[in-house]
Amino acid sequence: MVNPISNAERAEVLTQALPYIKRYTGQIVVVKYGGNAMINEQLKQQVMEDIVLLHLIGVKVVLVHGGGPEISEMMNQLGLKAEFVDGLRVTDKQTVDIVQMVLAGKINKTLVNLLHTKGGRAIGISGADGRLIEATFKDSRLGYVGNVTNINISPVLDILEKGYIPVVSTIGCDSEGNTFNINGDTAAAHIAGALNAKRLIMMTDVAGILRDRDDPSSLIREISVSDATSLYGEGIISGGMIPKVDCCIEAISHGVQRVIIMDGRVPHAILMELLTDEGAGTMVKGDS
Numbered sequence: 001m002v003n004p005i006s007n008a009e010r011a012e013v014l015t016q017a018l019p020y021i022k023r024y025t026g027q028i029v030v031v032k033y034g035g036n037a038m039i040n041e042q043l044k045q046q047v048m049e050d051i052v053l054l055h056l057i058g059v060k061v062v063l064v065h066g067g068g069p070e071i072s073e074m075m076n077q078l079g080l081k082a083e084f085v086d087g088l089r090v091t092d093k094q095t096v097d098i099v100q101m102v103l104a105g106k107i108n109k110t111l112v113n114l115l116h117t118k119g120g121r122a123i124g125i126s127g128a129d130g131r132l133i134e135a136t137f138k139d140s141r142l143g144y145v146g147n148v149t150n151i152n153i154s155p156v157l158d159i160l161e162k163g164y165i166p167v168v169s170t171i172g173c174d175s176e177g178n179t180f181n182i183n184g185d186t187a188a189a190h191i192a193g194a195l196n197a198k199r200l201i202m203m204t205d206v207a208g209i210l211r212d213r214d215d216p217s218s219l220i221r222e223i224s225v226s227d228a229t230s231l232y233g234e235g236i237i238s239g240g241m242i243p244k245v246d247c248c249i250e251a252i253s254h255g256v257q258r259v260i261i262m263d264g265r266v267p268h269a270i271l272m273e274l275l276t277d278e279g280a281g282t283m284v285k286g287d288s
Contacts, residue, residue: 016277021057024198027198028196028197028198029062030062030188030192030197030256031051032064032203033203040265051120052119052165054274062156062192063122064184071102080095080098088145090145091144091180095144103169104171111124123165124167127168131173134151134173135174136174144181146172148187153191156168168187170187170188185247186243188200192254192259197256202259203270204263204264206241207219208220208263225284225285245284262280
C-alpha cells in the first residue's frame with residue numbers, strides 16, 4: 001500500500017511549483033490531445049484535471065484534439081474500411097461527413113462536458129467556426145484532407161478573453177463550402193503559432209525523441225531546430241516521429257517559444273512538464 005503524502009509534503013510540492021506558476025500565469029499554452037491518452041478513460045480524466053488546474057491558476061490553455069481511433073471505429077460500424085496514404089486518412093465525401101460528426105460532435109462536446117465536471121469552463125468549436133482553419137485540398141489521392149492555408153484566430157482569442165478554455169476540433173473549411181479533415185498535429189502547430197503561444201504540448205504514444213527507439217532511458221530531453229536536422233540525417237528521428245518534429249519546427253517558425261513532445265500515457269504528464277524541474281518528454285526550441 002502506498003503511504004499517503006503528508007500535509008507538510010503537500011505544502012513543499014506546492015512551494016516548489018510556485019516559480020513555474022508565476023512563469024505561466026497569463027500565458028497561452030496549447031495542448032494537442034489524442035492517441036492513447038484519449039482512449040484510456042483514466043488517462044482522459046487526468047488530462048482534463050491537469051488542464052483545469054492550469055486554467056484555475058491563470059494559464060490560458062487551448063485544447064486542440066484529434067480522434068483518429070474513434071473515426072475508424074465509427075467507419076467500422078458503418079461497414080466502411082479506413083485507408084491511409086503516407087499516414088494520412090483517405091477521406092472521401094462520406095468519410096469527411098463522419099470525421100465532422102465524430103470530431104466536432106461527439107468528441108468535442110464530450111471533452112467540453114468533462115472539463116466542466118472537473119471544475120473548468122470550456123467552449124467547444126471546430127475549425128470551421130468563424131473560419132478558424134482555412135484549408136485547401138492537400139493531395140488528390142487523399143480526397144478531403146486539408147492543407148492549412150490560413151488561421152483566423154479571433155474566435156479562440158474571444159473565448160480566452162471571456163475566461164473559457166477553447167476546445168478545438170481539427171476540421172477545416174474553404175470559400176467553396178468544402179469541409180476538410182486536418183491532421184491534428186498540423187492544426188495545433190498553426191493555431192499555436194497564430195497565438196504566439198509560450199508552449200505547445202504534443203501528446204503522443206511515445207516518451208519523446210529516443211536516441212535508441214527500443215530504450216526509453218535514451219530520451220533526448222532537449223533539441224534545437226538545427227539539432228533536429230542532424231537527427232533526421234542520423235535516422236534517430238524517423239517514421240511517425242518525422243511529421244511530429246516537422247510540426248514542432250513549423251510551430252517555432254510561426255512564433256511558438258517551445259514545443260514539447262511528451263508521452264500522453266504518463267499520468268499528469270502536463271503538470272510534470274510545466275510545474276516541475278524535470279519536465280517530461282523532449283523540448284524542441286529555436287536555434288537562437
